[in-house]
Amino acid sequence: MDVIAxxxxxxxxxxxxxxxxxxxxxxxxxxxxxxxxxxxxAFHRLGVxxxxxxxxxxxxxxxxxxxxxxxxxxxxxxVVTIPHKIAVMPFLDRIEPNGCRVGAVNxxxxxxxxxxxxxxxxxxxxxxxxEKGGHRLxxxxxxxxxxxxxxxxxxxxxxxxxITRVRLCDVDEARRDELAASLRTHHPALxxxxxxxxPEGFEVIVNCTPLGMRADDPLPVDxxxxxxxxxxxxxxxxxxxxxxxxxxxxxGCATQAGRAMVEGQVEAVLGFYGFPAPPPAPA
Amino acid sequence: MDVIAxxxxxxxxxxxxxxxxxxxxxxxxxxxxxxxxxxxxAFHRLGVxxxxxxxxxxxxxxxxxxxxxxxxxxxxxxVVTIPHKIAVMPFLDRIEPNGCRVGAVNxxxxxxxxxxxxxxxxxxxxxxxxEKGGHRLxxxxxxxxxxxxxxxxxxxxxxxxxITRVRLCDVDEARRDELAASLRTHHPALxxxxxxxxPEGFEVIVNCTPLGMRADDPLPVDxxxxxxxxxxxxxxxxxxxxxxxxxxxxxGCATQAGRAMVEGQVEAVLGFYGFPAPPPAPA
Numbered sequence: 001m002d003v004i005a006x007x008x009x010x011x012x013x014x015x016x017x018x019x020x021x022x023x024x025x026x027x028x029x030x031x032x033x034x035x036x037x038x039x040x041x042a043f044h045r046l047g048v049x050x051x052x053x054x055x056x057x058x059x060x061x062x063x064x065x066x067x068x069x070x071x072x073x074x075x076x077x078x079v080v081t082i083p084h085k086i087a088v089m090p091f092l093d094r095i096e097p098n099g100c101r102v103g104a105v106n107x108x109x110x111x112x113x114x115x116x117x118x119x120x121x122x123x124x125x126x127x128x129x130x131e132k133g134g135h136r137l138x139x140x141x142x143x144x145x146x147x148x149x150x151x152x153x154x155x156x157x158x159x160x161x162x163i164t165r166v167r168l169c170d171v172d173e174a175r176r177d178e179l180a181a182s183l184r185t186h187h188p189a190l191x192x193x194x195x196x197x198x199p200e201g202f203e204v205i206v207n208c209t210p211l212g213m214r215a216d217d218p219l220p221v222d223x224x225x226x227x228x229x230x231x232x233x234x235x236x237x238x239x240x241x242x243x244x245x246x247x248x249x250x251x252g253c254a255t256q257a258g259r260a261m262v263e264g265q266v267e268a269v270l271g272f273y274g275f276p277a278p279p280p281a282p283a
Numbered sequence: 284m285d286v287i288a289x290x291x292x293x294x295x296x297x298x299x300x301x302x303x304x305x306x307x308x309x310x311x312x313x314x315x316x317x318x319x320x321x322x323x324x325a326f327h328r329l330g331v332x333x334x335x336x337x338x339x340x341x342x343x344x345x346x347x348x349x350x351x352x353x354x355x356x357x358x359x360x361x362v363v364t365i366p367h368k369i370a371v372m373p374f375l376d377r378i379e380p381n382g383c384r385v386g387a388v389n390x391x392x393x394x395x396x397x398x399x400x401x402x403x404x405x406x407x408x409x410x411x412x413x414e415k416g417g418h419r420l421x422x423x424x425x426x427x428x429x430x431x432x433x434x435x436x437x438x439x440x441x442x443x444x445x446i447t448r449v450r451l452c453d454v455d456e457a458r459r460d461e462l463a464a465s466l467r468t469h470h471p472a473l474x475x476x477x478x479x480x481x482p483e484g485f486e487v488i489v490n491c492t493p494l495g496m497r498a499d500d501p502l503p504v505d506x507x508x509x510x511x512x513x514x515x516x517x518x519x520x521x522x523x524x525x526x527x528x529x530x531x532x533x534x535g536c537a538t539q540a541g542r543a544m545v546e547g548q549v550e551a552v553l554g555f556y557g558f559p560a561p562p563p564a565p566a
Binding site: 009010011012013014015016017018019020022025028030031032033034035036037040041051052053054055056057058060061062064065066067068069070071072073074 | 336
């Protein structure tokens with residue numbers, strides 16, 4: 001069931017009034033974010049008198065902004081994007097266990113009592129996208145390239161979804177090993193290894209690095225070594241289909257691009273905010 | 284030309300994206316404000332990628348909110364309503380002369396260099412409404428009841444519009460006399476007097492008090508003493524037609540209710556924000 005995309009009219013909320021409830025996405029830059037498009041269309045389809053606005057705030061202004069938003073009585077939630085996903089954490093009253101283990105928050109919910117609760121839906125979004133695409137994760141062997149924010153979120157969510165074995169790769173060995181230790185703590189049954197980005201023997205390969213955003217980036221993994229029939233996942237949003245995914249498709253692999261992960265995230269964050277899944281967009 | 288009302292679809296902006304520019308109306312309470320309805324419909328008709336959102340902030344949170352909004356890079360303006368019109372002034376970089384003499388600000392513009400400039404459009408809004416209604420102010424004798432924020436704004440704007448004589452009435456004699464002194468300073472040719480709310484001899488009578496919002500309020504002026512053919516103006520918004528205006532109409536007077544003043548304000552504030560008058564709403 002494709003509840004989020006394509007939105008009937010991306011970004012169109014219901015008419016605003018003094019009673020409209022507020023959601024904000026905070027980041028810097030902000031012009032490129034897709035959340036206003038997705039969330040407002042969902043609010044419209046749900047018949048919710050709410051609007052999600054883009055708020056551009058540089059790192060140096062984050063604390064002042066958050067203290068200001070604390071004073072706003074009709075604010076119900078904040079979506080957090082680069083570069084604030086870690087920096088917001090000290091300003092929250094509560095962080096869900098998943099947000100803690102990932103070490104980053106991408107959604108804040110304002111509770112009825114005014115307190116702020118944060119969690120991270122980057123990984124869940126990726127898993128939801130794969131589920132919608134008919135891909136099973138349970139029992140799979142997975143290669144994760146990149147142990148930064150996206151890598152941490154995706155790997156924990158994949159472990160929740162029942163993968164059997166994971167290999168973590170990162171040029172930053174310290175953060176790679178830190179993620180490995182965290183996985184062993186939170187998922188004792190999971191086989192965790194660290195090593196090179198060699199795809200042989202893995203049924204699922206996930207790029208969690210920014211490699212591929214620039215035309216001259218090297219590929220995060222050698223596509224000629226990927227087993228035919230594997231599932232290749234990329235988290236980057238631009239270009240919409242990365243060169244890695246193009247090469248993987250050409251070799252008969254199933255793929256998932258970053259947009260599916262974002263759509264999965266939006267759905268998960270709407271749930272976190274207490275909304276049901278919106279009805280499907282008209283055909 | 285009725286450029287603001289009725290909006291085609293009150294409150295409906297263009298679809299939002301990461302590039303949408305922000306305007307906010309700040310006040311407490313906020314559910315009753317009309318600005319989101321008016322401004323968003325105007326942005327839609329103008330084809331402007333902007334949204335005006337309602338922001339409810341109590342007096343105790345105002346400073347934190349303003350410091351937070353200073354950090355927002357895609358904020359272009361703030362409309363200010365009760366109870367913040369005076370309290371915002373110390374946080375501005377510049378106040379236009381009209382805002383200074385009125386002693387209150389109801390619109391803040393974020394300049395290209397990031398500085399904040401405030402002004403007051405309550406009085407201008409009232410004058411614009413009267414102009415649209417075909418009422419001339421130049422050369423008139425005017426009775427103003429109430430020397431609070433609305434009274435100060437309206438009287439200065441009426442003086443700008445060329446009235447000849449004004450009588451100011453307020454149970455608070457100190458603020459009445461303060462407004463009289465300010466008028467004498469800013470409009471040396473205007474005949475300024477203070478006294479009772481006796482309408483005989485005045486062609487225009489303006490209620491700038493809150494009297495009439497509650498069903499059991501006394502009338503601000505005795506309607507039986509108003510000269511037939513006078514113009515009676517009320518600033519209150521609820522009820523849409525006050526008992527004073529009903530009584531005045533029954534006595535053959537022309538009237539203007541608070542909504543026309545708000546519509547005139549919206550148009551004036553849009554101009555302050557650099558927008559042309561929007562094209563008329565479709566019939």
